[in-house]
Amino acid sequence: MKMNNRTFNYPVLASGRDDYKNCAFEADYNFRQTAAAIIFNFDFDTDCPEIKNLIARGEAEYVVHFESAATIFRKILKSARAEISTEISLSRVKSVLEIVAAIVLKNDVENFYCKDWSEDFSGLKFNLTKGNVLAYKTLPSLKIPDNPDNFAGNESIFTVCRAVLEETNFEVDFEGEKIKITLGGAEYDFFVGANENLELQPVVNSLVILPALIYVLEELQAEGAVEDYQYKDWFLSLKHNYGADFVDDLKNKDLFELAQELINLPMARAFESLQKIYGEDEE
Amino acid sequence: MKLYFMKQAALDNLKVNLPTACQNYFTEDNSGWIKEFCNDEKPFEEYKTVADFELATEGDEGKIDFENCKILYQNLKFLTEVQASDERFWAGLTHSEFYNFVRVRYNYNSGEIKKESVASIQRNFFFHEGTKVGNITNALAKCWWMARLLYDEKNSNPFWKLDALGAAAFTSKIYRILRLSFSANPTILSGIVKFFAQFPNLAREDWTAALQHLNKIGGNVILDYLSEDEIAKILIDYTHKFTAKVEFGDVVETISLLDSKINKFFAGSYKVYTTAKDKKIGETFAYNGKNYKITDIIRSNINGGSNL
Numbered sequence: 230m231k232m233n234n235r236t237f238n239y240p241v242l243a244s245g246r247d248d249y250k251n252c253a254f255e256a257d258y259n260f261r262q263t264a265a266a267i268i269f270n271f272d273f274d275t276d277c278p279e280i281k282n283l284i285a286r287g288e289a290e291y292v293v294h295f296e297s298a299a300t301i302f303r304k305i306l307k308s309a310r311a312e313i314s315t316e317i318s319l320s321r322v323k324s325v326l327e328i329v330a331a332i333v334l335k336n337d338v339e340n341f342y343c344k345d346w347s348e349d350f351s352g353l354k355f356n357l358t359k360g361n362v363l364a365y366k367t368l369p370s371l372k373i374p375d376n377p378d379n380f381a382g383n384e385s386i387f388t389v390c391r392a393v394l395e396e397t398n399f400e401v402d403f404e405g406e407k408i409k410i411t412l413g414g415a416e417y418d419f420f421v422g423a424n425e426n427l428e429l430q431p432v433v434n435s436l437v438i439l440p441a442l443i444y445v446l447e448e449l450q451a452e453g454a455v456e457d458y459q460y461k462d463w464f465l466s467l468k469h470n471y472g473a474d475f476v477d478d479l480k481n482k483d484l485f486e487l488a489q490e491l492i493n494l495p496m497a498r499a500f501e502s503l504q505k506i507y508g509e510d511e512e
Numbered sequence: 513m514k515l516y517f518m519k520q521a522a523l524d525n526l527k528v529n530l531p532t533a534c535q536n537y538f539t540e541d542n543s544g545w546i547k548e549f550c551n552d553e554k555p556f557e558e559y560k561t562v563a564d565f566e567l568a569t570e571g572d573e574g575k576i577d578f579e580n581c582k583i584l585y586q587n588l589k590f591l592t593e594v595q596a597s598d599e600r601f602w603a604g605l606t607h608s609e610f611y612n613f614v615r616v617r618y619n620y621n622s623g624e625i626k627k628e629s630v631a632s633i634q635r636n637f638f639f640h641e642g643t644k645v646g647n648i649t650n651a652l653a654k655c656w657w658m659a660r661l662l663y664d665e666k667n668s669n670p671f672w673k674l675d676a677l678g679a680a681a682f683t684s685k686i687y688r689i690l691r692l693s694f695s696a697n698p699t700i701l702s703g704i705v706k707f708f709a710q711f712p713n714l715a716r717e718d719w720t721a722a723l724q725h726l727n728k729i730g731g732n733v734i735l736d737y738l739s740e741d742e743i744a745k746i747l748i749d750y751t752h753k754f755t756a757k758v759e760f761g762d763v764v765e766t767i768s769l770l771d772s773k774i775n776k777f778f779a780g781s782y783k784v785y786t787t788a789k790d791k792k793i794g795e796t797f798a799y800n801g802k803n804y805k806i807t808d809i810i811r812s813n814i815n816g817g818s819n820l
Contacts, residue, residue, distance in 0.1 A: 230734075230736075235731055235732075236731065237731075237732055238732065239732075296693065296696070298643075298644045298696075299597050299644055299647075300593040300594060300596075300597045301593070301597070301647060301657060301690070301695075301696040302593060302696055303693070303694070303696040303697040305697070305737060319594070320592035320593060320594050320595075321593050321594070322594070323594045323597065331734065333734055358733065359733075359737070359742070360733035360734050360735070360737040360738050362732070362733075362734060
C-alpha cells in the first residue's frame with residue numbers, strides 16, 4: 230500500500246507532509262524469523278493530543294498494513310495499544326513485504342480539528358469517516374529472499390526406515406547427513422500409508438518426527454555436541470531455517486517449543502487435521 | 513498424475529528463445545519437443561504425485577475458466593501461496609499434463625502465428641511481466657488464485673463465493689478484480705462478491721466503473737479497515753447513484769421499473785433506466801399505455817432491468 234503520493238482532502242500527520250506544524254507520529258518494528266514464520270513486534274508513538282484523545286476514547290486505533298504483492302497477500306492488524314505483535318507465515322509471503330503503520334478512525338467523527346494544523350487548515354473542522362487515515366508512517370519493507378528449494382519440501386532432513394530387527398520399534402540416528410528414524414515393521418507400514426494422506430501428514434509428523442527431533446535437540450545440549458555436528462546437513466538446515474539464534478535458543482529455550490517451531494508447529498496442525506477428519510466422520 | 517515444475521534453466525532457455533520456440537506451440541500437440549529444445553537436458557523436475565484430474569473444456573471461455581477455478585483448486589489445494597506464485601510450477605504444469613489444454617483453450621491449435629503470439633504464449637504458459645501479473649494471467653495460475661482467494665472451507669459449498677461472482681464474463685472478472693491490489697484482502701474481496709451477487713447481470717462497464725470508484729475511495733480510506741458489508745455498500749450505492757445519472761428521454765412521470773431495487777431508488781424521479789441500447793434520440797416509444805419521446809441518452813446501463 231503506497232501512502233506517500235496520496236492526496237488527502239483533510240490534514241494527515243506524517244513525515245514529509247506539512248499538514249501539522251510540530252506533532253509527529255512514530256512507528257518502529259523489530260522481527261525474528263523462525264523456520265515457519267516471521268514474528269513482528271511494533272511500537273507506536275504520537276505526541277498529538279487530539280489524535281491521542283481519539284484513541285483514548287476508542288474512536289481511533291493503531292493499524293499495521295502488510296502487503297506482499299507477489300503472493301497476493303494483504304493483512305491488517307488493529308490495536309488500541311501502542312505495542313503490538315503478530316506473526317506471518319513464511320508460506321504466505323515472498324520477495325518484498327511492504328509495511329505501513331497508521332492511526333485510523335474506527336467511527337465517523339464530526340468537526341475534528343487540531344491546534345497544531347498548519348496555516349492552510351487553521352480554523353477549519355473536518356467531518357471524517359471510518360477508515361480515514363489520521364497519521365501514517367511507511368516502514369522499511371522486509372526483503373524475503375526467494376527460496377530456490379520451494380518445491381524441495383520433500384527433501385526432508387529426516388529419513389524414515391523399516392527396522393531389520395523385529396524388536397526395534399523406534400530408533401533415531403543423527404550421525405549421518407540426515408536424521409535417520411527407524412520404525413518397526415507395522416509402525417513403518419502405517420507411517421508410509423498415512424504419510425501419503427495430506428490430512429494425516431501433520432499427525433504422523435507429531436507422532437514420529439517431532440519426538441525424534443526433540444531427542445536430537447536434547448543430545449545437542451551436551452557439551453561439545455554443537456561443535457561435533459555443526460557441519461552435518463541436517464544441522465545446517467535446522468540452523469538456516471531457524472535463523473542466527475538457533476545455537477543460543479538450543480541452550481535456553483524449551484526444547485518442545487523449539488522443535489515445534491523448527492518443523493512448523495505439527496501439533497497444532499495435527500489437531501486441526503484430526504478435527505477435520507473427525508468432523509467429516511460425524512457428518 | 514505426476515506434477516512437475518520446470519527447472520529454472522529450462523524456463524530461462526525457453527523464454528529467451530520464445531520467438532524461435534513459438535512455432536511449436538502452434539504445431540505440436542504434445543510437449544515432447546521441449547526436451548530437444550533444451551539440448552536434451554531434463555527440463556522438468558518431479559514434484560509430487562496427485563490423483564488424476566482433467567480440466568473443463570466445454571462452454572465459452574468464461575465458463576471454462578470458471579469451472580477450472582474449482583477443478584484446479586480442489587486438486588491443488590495443498591500448494592502454499594509461495595509455491596503458487598512460483599513461475600516454475602505453472603510453467604511445469606502448462607508444459608506437461610495440461611500443455612494441450614492450454615493450446616486448445618487459447619486457440620494455438622487452430623490459429624496462425626501473429627505478431628502478438630510470443631507475448632500471448634508468454635502470458636498463458638509462463639509468467640509475463642513478473643510474478644504479480646503472472647499470477648493473474650497465466651492460463652492455470654489465474655484460476656487457482658481466484659479460487660484460493662474466494663474459497664470458503666467453512667461453508668458446505670466452499671465455492672459459493674465463486675458461484676456468486678458468476679461465470680458470465682468470468683475471464684474478464686478474474687483479471688480486472690485481481691489486478692486491483694486491494695482484492696488480495698479476503699474481506700474486501702468478499703464485499704466485491706456481495707456486490708456482484710446483488711447485480712448478477714451488471715454490464716462489464718458498470719462493474720468496472722464501480723470497482724474504479726472503490727479504488728478512488730481507497731485514496732482517503734484504508735479499505736482493508738472496512739467490513740465486507742461496508743465494501744459492498746460502497747459499490748452498491750455507487751451503482752445505484754450511477755444509474756440515477758442515466759437519463760432516458762423527457763419523461764414526465766414516474767415509471768414503474770421492473771428492478772425493485774432500482775425502482776425504490778427512483779421513486780418520484782422522472783428519469784428512466786433502460787438496457788435498450790438501440791434506442792435513438794428523437795425516437796418515441798410506448799410504455800404502460802403512454803407515449804414517450806427520447807430527448808437525450810447519456811448511456812444505457814444495467815442489463816436485465818426494465819424493457820422499454
